Amino acid sequence: MKSLWSDQEAQRLTHNLEGAERDLALRVYTSRLIGSDPDLVLHGGGNTSAKSALQDGDQDIPVMFIKGSGWDLGTIQAPGLPAVRLEPLLEKRHVDRMDDREMVRFLRANLLDQSAPTPSVEALLHAFLPAKFVDHTHATASLVLANQPNAAEIARSIFEGRLAIVPYVMPGFDLSIAGDKVFAAAPPQTEGLFLVNHGIFTVGEDARTAYERMIEFTTLCERHLADHRIVVPGPETSRPPESAAIRFKDALRGALADIGGLFAEKVALDYRSTPSILTYSMLENLEEITSRGTVTPDHVIRIKPFPLIAPADASRTELVRALEEYAQRYTGYFERNAKNATEPKVILDPLPRVVIVPGVGLFGLGSNSKAAAIAGDLAEQTARIVLAAEAYGRFTPISEQDLFDMEYWSLEQAKLQKDKSVKAA
Ligand SMILES: [Zn+2]
Numbered sequence: 001m002k003s004l005w006s007d008q009e010a011q012r013l014t015h016n017l018e019g020a021e022r023d024l025a026l027r028v029y030t031s032r033l034i035g036s037d038p039d040l041v042l043h044g045g046g047n048t049s050a051k052s053a054l055q056d057g058d059q060d061i062p063v064m065f066i067k068g069s070g071w072d073l074g075t076i077q078a079p080g081l082p083a084v085r086l087e088p089l090l091e092k093r094h095v096d097r098m099d100d101r102e103m104v105r106f107l108r109a110n111l112l113d114q115s116a117p118t119p120s121v122e123a124l125l126h127a128f129l130p131a132k133f134v135d136h137t138h139a140t141a142s143l144v145l146a147n148q149p150n151a152a153e154i155a156r157s158i159f160e161g162r163l164a165i166v167p168y169v170m171p172g173f174d175l176s177i178a179g180d181k182v183f184a185a186a187p188p189q190t191e192g193l194f195l196v197n198h199g200i201f202t203v204g205e206d207a208r209t210a211y212e213r214m215i216e217f218t219t220l221c222e223r224h225l226a227d228h229r230i231v232v233p234g235p236e237t238s239r240p241p242e243s244a245a246i247r248f249k250d251a252l253r254g255a256l257a258d259i260g261g262l263f264a265e266k267v268a269l270d271y272r273s274t275p276s277i278l279t280y281s282m283l284e285n286l287e288e289i290t291s292r293g294t295v296t297p298d299h300v301i302r303i304k305p306f307p308l309i310a311p312a313d314a315s316r317t318e319l320v321r322a323l324e325e326y327a328q329r330y331t332g333y334f335e336r337n338a339k340n341a342t343e344p345k346v347i348l349d350p351l352p353r354v355v356i357v358p359g360v361g362l363f364g365l366g367s368n369s370k371a372a373a374i375a376g377d378l379a380e381q382t383a384r385i386v387l388a389a390e391a392y393g394r395f396t397p398i399s400e401q402d403l404f405d406m407e408y409w410s411l412e413q414a415k416l417q418k419d420k421s422v423k424a425a
Contacts, residue, residue, distance in 0.1 A: 001141075001222060003215045004033045005208050007244050021053040024065050025076035026080055026207035027133070031081070031126040033211060035073025038235055039140040040218065042381060043374045044072055045298055046137040046199070049126035050207070053181040054112065062086040066126055068117030082116030089127035093180060098173045098410060124176035126371040128181055129193075131203030133210035137200040138296040139222035140232055140381060144388040146197055148294060149396045153346075155194040156158045158224045162185065163194040163202075164219060170397055170405055171198070171297060192217065196298055197223045197398045224387060235380075236274035244312045245271055252310075252355060252363065255319035263365065268372035272380050273361030290356070293397035295385045303378050305333060305403045307354035307362070309353060326352050337404035345408045 013029050014022045027050035034040050034048065047067040053060040063083040067073070071080030072412055088110050092098065098106070100121075107119045120126070126134045145154050152165045164186035169178040179201070191213050192202035200217055204210030227231060241249070249269055256263040283289060290307050294300045308326045310319060327350035338345045353375040355363045362383075364376030389395035398406075 001037070001139075001215050001219045002238055003212050004036070005030070005211060010208070011357075020052040020063070020065075020083075023050045023132075023294060024081060026050070027065050027081055027397040028076060028078055029245075029350060030133075030135070031067070031073045031076045034135060034137060034214065035076065038377070038381070039074055039232075040137040040214070042377055043302070044070075045296070046073055046135075047071065047120040047122050047126070048081070048136065049120075049123070049134045051085075051127075052130050053088060056112075063112065064089070064123070065124045066119045068119060069121075070117050078115065082119060083125065084119055084127075085110045085112065086127060088422070089124060092124055093128055093177075093341050101170055103173050110423050121172045122176065123199070124173065124384045125179045128176060128180035129201065129203050131205060131210070133204045133207050135203075135210045135214050136199060136201045137214055137218070138298065139214075139218040139221070140385060140406060141218055141225060142194070142200050143295045143385050144225060144230070144232060144392060145221055145387050146195065146199065147385070147395055147397045148393045149327065150393070151196045151396075154224070155196075158220050159194060162189075162191045163200065164190050164192075164342065166193050166195045168195070168197040168402065170402065170409075172409070225392065228392055230388050230391045233276055238271065238273045238274060238277075238361070241271050241273070241361075245273065245357070248312055248314070248357055249313060251316045251319055254316040255323055256351075256365075258320050259318065259323050259351075262351050263367065266367055268366050268369040270364035270366070270369070270372035270376035271361060272364070272376050274380060274383070276362055276383045276387055278359065279326055280387055281356050281360070281362065286356065287356065289386060289390070289395065292395060293403050295382050295397060297398060297402070299378050299382070300403045300407045303353045303364075303375050303382075304330065305400065305407065307356050307358045307379065308352035309358065312357050312360045313382045324350065326350070332399065333404065338408070340401060341405070341408065346391065348407070 010029060013025045017025055031048040049064050049066040051064045054063045064086045065081040065083050068082050104118060107123050141181050145151060148154055155165050166179050166182045166183045169175045183193060192200060194200055202210050202213035204213060257269050286309060306321060310322050330350040334347045353365050362379050364372045364379055366372035366375055386395045
C-alpha cells in the first residue's frame with residue numbers, strides 16, 4: 001500500500017492557516033486519504049482525530065477534533081470533525097463504568113457546538129492516546145491477521161513492539177479504557193495499537209506521521225501475507241449477471257414480496273460476482289465458515305451475523321421457505337444471546353442482508369440501492385478476507401455473544417435510526 005500524501009497538496013490546503021484551523025485542515029486531508037482506499041476503511045468505518053486548542057472567551061482551551069457519526073472518511077469535511085473539550089474527556093480515564101447512553105450524553109455535552117454531529121464512539125480512546133493525531137482503520141490485510149486464533153502472537157512478530165496489542169474488547173467505553181491501559185504500559189515510542197478481531201490505531205505528532213504509519217503497518221501485514229504466498233486481491237470487478245443470476249434475482253424478489261416484512265414493498269438487490277466471491281461461494285464448508293462471524297465488529301450492524309445461502313435453481317416458493325428458515329435461525333440467535341444482555345433487547349427484523357448463491361455470486365439486500373450496495377461491499381470484502389485468512393490459518397472472528405452485543409448495542413441501534421438514507425437497511 002502506498003502513501004498518497006502530497007506536500008504540495010498539504011501546503012495548498014493549509015495556505016494562510018495557522019493554529020486550530022491548520023490542524024483541522026490537515027486532519028480533513030489525511031482522513032480523506034484514508035477514506036479514499038476501500039482497503040483501509042469502508043462505509044463509515046474507521047475514525048480519526050486531532051488535538052488542538054481553540055479560543056473560548058479570552059482563553060485558549062484544549063480541544064479534540066473527532067470524526068462525527070454519520071460521516072464517511074472519504075468525503076469528510078470540517079463540520080464532520082466537531083470539536084470537543086479535551087480536559088473533561090481525560091478525566092474519564094479513571095472511571096470504572098459508563099453505560100453507552102451516558103457516554104454519548106457526556107460526549108455531546110462537551111461539544112463546543114451543540115448542533116454538531118455526535119462524536120465517534122471511540123472518542124474517549126482518541127482522547128486518551130497521548131498524540132496530536134490519531135487514525136483508526138479496519139484495513140483488509142490487517143483483518144486477515146487480526147482474525148487468526150494466534151493474532152496477538154502474529155502481531156508481536158510483525159510489528160516488533162511498534163504497536164501495542166489489545167485483546168478483543170467491545171468498541172465504546174470498555175475499549176477506550178482497555179486501549180488506554182495497554183498503550184500507557186507500552187514503551188514511550190509505541191506508534192499505535194493492534195486490536196485483535198478489529199483493526200489498527202496509529203498515532204503521530206503530525207498528520208503525515210499518523211497517516212503514513214497506518215500505511216506502513218498495513219503494508220507490513222500485506223508483506224507478511226505475501227511471505228506466506230498469500231496475496232489479497234485488490235478490489236475486483238464483477239462480471240455482468242448471466243441468466244442464472246437474473247432468474248435467481250427475480251425469484252428472490254418474488255419471495256421477499258410473498259414473505260412480507262421489511263422488504264415486502266421495496267427492496268434493492270445488489271449483485272456481485274467477483275472472482276473472489278465466486279471462489280468463496282463454492283467453498284465446501286461455506287455454511288460453517290459463514291456461521292463464524294463478521295470480519296470486524298462494525299459489520300454485523302449492516303450485514304447481520306450470517307448470510308442466507310441458497311442454490312441457483314431455487315424457485316420462488318423454495319426461497320420463501322429459505323427466508324422463513326433464516327428468520328427462525330436469526331430469532332434463535334437473538335433468544336440465545338439476549339438473555340445474557342444487561343438490559344432488555346428488542347429483536348430487529350429477521351431478514352438477511354446478504355444472500356450467497358454458490359457458483360453464481362451474491363446479492364446485497366437493502367430497502368434502497370445505497371443500503372444494498374453497502375451490504376454488497378461489506379460482503380465482497382468479507383469474501384476476500386475469509387479466503388486469505390483460511391489460506392493463512394483459520395478465520396477466527398469474535399464469538400456469537402460478542403457479535404450479538406455489537407448488533408444490539410443501544411448506540412448502534414441509535415446510529416441506524418438516525419441514518420435516514422439507510423434506515424431499515
Ligand atoms: Zn473500529
